[in-house]
Every structure is written in C-alpha cells, then in structure tokens.
Amino acid sequence: MKDHDPYQKVLSRDLIKDKYEVLIIGAGFGGILTAISLRKKGFENILVVDSAGDFGGTWYWNRYPGAQCDIESYIYLPLLEEVGFIPKEKYSFGPEILEYIKLLASKYSLYKNALFHTEVNSIEFDEDRSLWNVSTNRDDLIKAQYVCSSIGLLNKPKLPGVKGLDKFSGHCFHTSRWDYSYTGGSSNGSLNKLKDKKVAIIGTGATAVQCIPHLAETSKELFVFQRTPSSIDIRGNQDTDINWIKGLDPGWHKERRDNFNILVSGGHQEKDLVNDGWTSIMKKLGAVLSDPSNIDEYKDLSSKELDELIQYADFEKMEEIRNRVDAIVEEGSTAEKLKPYYRQFCKRPCFHDQYLQAFNKKNVSLVDTNGKGIEEIDPRGVMFNGEIFEVDCIIFATGFEVGTDYSRRAECSIKGKNNITLEEKWSSGVKTLHGFQTEGFPNLFFIGQIQGGITANNTHLLTEQADHISYLIHYANKIGAKTAEITKDAENNWVEEMKNSALDNEDFLSSCTPGYYNDEGKSEINGLFSLQYGGGPVKFFETLEKWRKNKFFQDVNFK
Numbered sequence: 001m002k003d004h005d006p007y008q009k010v011l012s013r014d015l016i017k018d019k020y021e022v023l024i025i026g027a028g029f030g031g032i033l034t035a036i037s038l039r040k041k042g043f044e045n046i047l048v049v050d051s052a053g054d055f056g057g058t059w060y061w062n063r064y065p066g067a068q069c070d071i072e073s074y075i076y077l078p079l080l081e082e083v084g085f086i087p088k089e090k091y092s093f094g095p096e097i098l099e100y101i102k103l104l105a106s107k108y109s110l111y112k113n114a115l116f117h118t119e120v121n122s123i124e125f126d127e128d129r130s131l132w133n134v135s136t137n138r139d140d141l142i143k144a145q146y147v148c149s150s151i152g153l154l155n156k157p158k159l160p161g162v163k164g165l166d167k168f169s170g171h172c173f174h175t176s177r178w179d180y181s182y183t184g185g186s187s188n189g190s191l192n193k194l195k196d197k198k199v200a201i202i203g204t205g206a207t208a209v210q211c212i213p214h215l216a217e218t219s220k221e222l223f224v225f226q227r228t229p230s231s232i233d234i235r236g237n238q239d240t241d242i243n244w245i246k247g248l249d250p251g252w253h254k255e256r257r258d259n260f261n262i263l264v265s266g267g268h269q270e271k272d273l274v275n276d277g278w279t280s281i282m283k284k285l286g287a288v289l290s291d292p293s294n295i296d297e298y299k300d301l302s303s304k305e306l307d308e309l310i311q312y313a314d315f316e317k318m319e320e321i322r323n324r325v326d327a328i329v330e331e332g333s334t335a336e337k338l339k340p341y342y343r344q345f346c347k348r349p350c351f352h353d354q355y356l357q358a359f360n361k362k363n364v365s366l367v368d369t370n371g372k373g374i375e376e377i378d379p380r381g382v383m384f385n386g387e388i389f390e391v392d393c394i395i396f397a398t399g400f401e402v403g404t405d406y407s408r409r410a411e412c413s414i415k416g417k418n419n420i421t422l423e424e425k426w427s428s429g430v431k432t433l434h435g436f437q438t439e440g441f442p443n444l445f446f447i448g449q450i451q452g453g454i455t456a457n458n459t460h461l462l463t464e465q466a467d468h469i470s471y472l473i474h475y476a477n478k479i480g481a482k483t484a485e486i487t488k489d490a491e492n493n494w495v496e497e498m499k500n501s502a503l504d505n506e507d508f509l510s511s512c513t514p515g516y517y518n519d520e521g522k523s524e525i526n527g528l529f530s531l532q533y534g535g536g537p538v539k540f541f542e543t544l545e546k547w548r549k550n551k552f553f554q555d556v557n558f559k
C-alpha cells in the first residue's frame with residue numbers, strides 16, 4: 001500500500017534556499033504552539049515544514065468518519081481564551097479541530113512561511129557556521145539556526161505484519177488515509193458508495209471504535225476483526241452552553257486544564273471541573289495509585305493491602321464496562337466477545353455511545369481472533385482460523401508505530417557535532433535533558449513524548465513544551481549566543497532522574513494484552529510509557545518552571 005495524501009493535491013513550487021532563525025518540523029499542535037510562542041517573543045523568521053498539505057498534524061491525516069477527540073474540547077483546544085473561540089460541543093469532532101488549527105495558523109501569520117507536502121530528509125549541523133543544513137524531498141537546501149522537531153507521537157501508520165498484505169485484489173487503505181473517493185461521504189459519515197460493498201475492518205482500537213458505527217450504517221456487509229476488545233465507556237457529548245462559557249472568569253482555561261491534569265495524575269482537587277470518563281476512572285484508581293500516604297483511610301495500609309485495593313477498584317470499573325456491553329449488545333455470544341477481560345490501563349480507554357450498538361445490526365459480524373490477530377491476507381479477503389472472509393475492501397485501523405527509533409519515525413537523518421547521528425547517539429537508549437535537547441546536537445529541540453511528563457491531555461504538554469523551548473531560544477538570542485547546547489552532566493542527571501522516577505509498571509504491563517502500551521507484549525518493554533518521565537506531568541511542569549527560574553544557565557552551554 002503506497003503512502004500518499006488522499007486529501008490534497010501536491011502542487012509544484014520553487015526550491016527554497018533561504019536561511020531561517022527557526023525551522024519547525026511538523027505543522028500539528030506541537031509545531032504550531034512552538035511557532036506561536038516564538039512569535040510572541042518577537043521571532044518572525046520561522047519556517048514550518050510538513051509532509052501534509054496544510055496545518056493540522058494528526059487532525060490533517062486522521063479524517064476518518066466519526067473522528068473525535070476524547071479529551072474535553074474546553075481543555076484540549078489550546079489558546080481558547082486568547083483567541084475567543086468557543087467549541088460547539090464538549091467533545092469536538094475532527095473537522096472542527098482541523099478548522100481551529102488553521103485558524104490559529106492564520107491568526108498568528110504562520111501561513112506566510114510554511115512548506116507543505118515537504119519531507120525533511122536530513123538535518124546536519126555545520127559547526128563552523130553554527131547552523132543546521134536542512135535538505136528535503138523537494139530538493140530544498142535550507143539553513144536554520146534552530147531546528148524544533150515536532151513529529152507527533154502517532155505519525156507513522158502501522159500495518160499488521162501478516163502474509164499476503166500486498167496480494168489483496170480489492171481496495172484497501174489505512175484509517176489515517178481515508179479514501180472518500182471509494183467510500184463516499186465525509187468525516188460526518190454517509191458513506192453511500194459502500195451500499196453494495198463487503199468491507200473488513202482490522203482492529204478495534206480508539207480509531208476503529210469511532211468509524212465502525214458509520215461503516216455499519218452503510219456497508220452491505222461489515223466484518224470487524226478484533227484482536228482484543230476495547231473498553232467502551234459512556235461518551236455523553238453535549239452542546240456547549242454559550243452562556244456558561246461566556247460567564248467564566250478570566251483564567252478559566254488554565255485553571256480547568258490544571259484541574260484535569262492533577263486529577264488524571266492521581267492528585268487531589270476540591271472540584272472536578274471536567275467531570276468525565278477520564279477523571280472518573282482516575283478518581284476511582286488514581287487516588288490510591290499516586291500517593292496513598294496522603295489519604296487518611298489508606299495511609300496505614302500495607303503494600304499488599306493497597307495492591308488489593310487497587311485491584312478491587314480496577315475490577316469494579318471493568319465490571320461496569322462489561323455490564324454496559326450486556327445492556328447494549330443483544331446477541332449473547334457477541335456480547336461476551338466484546339467484553340474487555342484485562343485491567344483498565346492495559347489499553348487506552350475508549351468512550352462511545354454508538355459503537356456497541358453497531359453489533360446489533362444484521363449486516364455487522366464480529367470476527368473475534370481470540371487475541372491472535374488476523375492470519376493472512378488473500379487476494380479475496382482476510383483469513384482467520386482457516387476461513388476466508390471475502391470482501392471488496394479492507395480498512396486497516398491498526399494504529400501507528402510507537403517506540404521505534406526516532407529517526408525512523410521522523411524519516412530523517414539527524415547528524416550533530418562530529419558527524420554523529422542521532423541513531424548512534426541513542427543506540428544504547430534515549431538521552432536528553434527534559435526530553436528537549438541531547439548533548440552534541442546544539443540548537444536542536446524535540447517536542448512531544450520523549451522523556452517528558454505524558455498526560456492524557458496532550459496539547460497541555462505541548463503548550464508547556466513550546467513555552468519552555470521558546471524561552472530558551474529567546475534567552476540565547478538575548479545574550480547574543482549563536483548556540484545553546486546542554487552539557488553532558490545535565491543529560492546524565494536527567495537520564496538518572498528518569499531511571500529513579502521510572503514507574504514500576506513492568507510487571508503490570510507484561511501481564512497485559514499486547515498493544516502499543518507494552519510494545520506488542522515483548523519481554524523487554526519499549527512501549528509508550530518506557531520513554532516517559534515517571535514523576536508524571538504535574539511534577540514535570542513544576543520541574544521545568546523551577547529550572548527556568550534557577551538552573552538553566554548551569555545546564556546549557558551558550559556560545
């Protein structure tokens with residue numbers, strides 16, 4: 001299956017041979033927020049480059065029917081108060097988020113220096129000139145004093161490694177490259193060209209959960225190939241009460257974001273402002289998980305008793321989810337197969353009010369692979385358990401690469417001082433200070449989920465990171481430094497801190513079903529959490545703030 005942009009035509013353009021103060025790789029929220037933060041500090045000469053045809057990042061690519069953000073729009077969408085934007089609903093759908101991202105790009109004049117449908121192939125640091133030489137797949141030769149790489153967490157679509165993948169004679173695509181010319185319809189559904197088509201969808205993760213109700217609505221026949229059932233909690237979307245949002249006191253956005261972040265990190269708050277599925281799970285589990293010594297009724301319990309308490313809270317929550325399946329799915333054996341049998345945080349929780357209902361339709365069949373996954377693709381369709389399911393179209397809702405080499409996911413060769421590549425530098429493990437910089441690669445910043453405090457509300461993390469990076473770049477400029485490079489000691493200290501704070505969750509994750517949280521169940525886990533700071537996002541944000549106030553000049557060589 002060839003990767004291409006199904007949404008926008010690639011236009012021809014002239015080569016770029018200019019020099020920029022800052023080059024940003026990635027036009028998603030991370031890239032945009034960094035550019036905006038720099039703009040506010042007076043940087044004009046910024047170039048944003050992306051392989052997509054516009055701003056949007058994950059929301060550019062993931063336009064499948066029903067795409068929606070599970071994080072409340074009032075905290076997910078950044079800069080709401082500043083821009084005066086009011087989301088239509090508590091949980092925004094993809095098109096609204098994409099429009100908002102484009103609005104931000106226009107408002108902060110980012111379109112004037114943006115290169116789309118352009119992949120950065122290599123960046124090499126020129127020590128004599130203290131500049132990065134940047135080459136692209138469009139033969140541009142760009143120079144930049146600073147490079148900020150914001151490639152996103154889930155940027156590289158993944159297909160199942162099964163036999164016959166390229167042998168299928170029908171139509172196929174990945175959910176992040178939805179082919180509306182084949183299915184008809186739009187992100188809102190109405191896939192009317194599927195009325196006479198037999199369709200297979202592989203995977204039942206957060207993406208599949210959202211598009212399956214639309215496929216079920218119009219496909220002549222739909223086969224859902226499940227490896228592991230997702231846990232599907234209540235969505236409960238609501239229209240925004242305009243009077244409520246307009247009546248909020250200034251500063252409400254930060255307060256709401258912080259409140260959510262603290263609650264989902266297992267901390268305590270007098271009020272639960274967002275009050276949704278995420279905070280309810282964490283109120284059940286998080287308080288016990290995070291710091292039981294703070295809670296009167298738990299503080300005298302032994303670790304065994306605490307563990308039992310956590311397991312019980314987890315079991316109660318999962319029973320609630322399983323009971324919901326029974327209440328909605330009419331056919332008994334289908335309901336049994338749709339019940340998640342693992343602990344809550346083995347997999348990402350999902351929220352939907354039409355997914356389980358789709359299995360009551362006569363044209364929808366669940367093919368449960370009992371945790372094994374599909375076996376083979378045949379020219380006629382999908383094979384499982386010796387049976388061939390003949391279909392016209394296969395849709396891969398099989399997710400994205402997580403935990404593979406950074407350079408591989410960035411599809412870019414990164415060469416720092418002394419011609420050392422990033423792959424070489426990180427061959428025995430990722431080494432950074434706060435996830436932003438690595439020694440030997442001056443003026444290069446990473447934005448995203450590397451050795452930082454991951455949180456359910458990703459744009460909150462990206463906002464903090466963007467502000468931190470722009471602070472450093474601005475400081476370097478102010479003192480007339482051409483380069484900012486972290487010291488070896490600073491890097492070693494953070495790597496040590498990463499080890500000391502590492503979540504002791506390897507036993508838990510290895511007991512889980514395979515998925516991207518545990519690197520598909522491999523023995524040495526290299527999944528999502530192994531790259532994160534175990535102290536959590538609240539402590540991470542505090543660490544950054546303190547560091548900016550007290551310590552950065554010791555950890556960074558400005559020259």
Ligand code: NAP
Nearest residue numbers: 069070160203204205206207227228348373374398399515
């Ligand atoms: P994903 O969560 O990685 O799900 C991939 C699915 O493919 C899983 O169900 C997986 O099975 C299945 N799979 C993989 N190989 C298979 C095989 N050989 N045979 C059968 N099934 C196979 O990917 P995603 O659904 O695209 O979501 C990725 C992430 O994006 C989410 O976790 C979330 O962070 C984000 N996202 C968020 C939203 C939202 O806010 N609602 C929506 C979409 C995506 P297993 O279940 O056994 O692993």
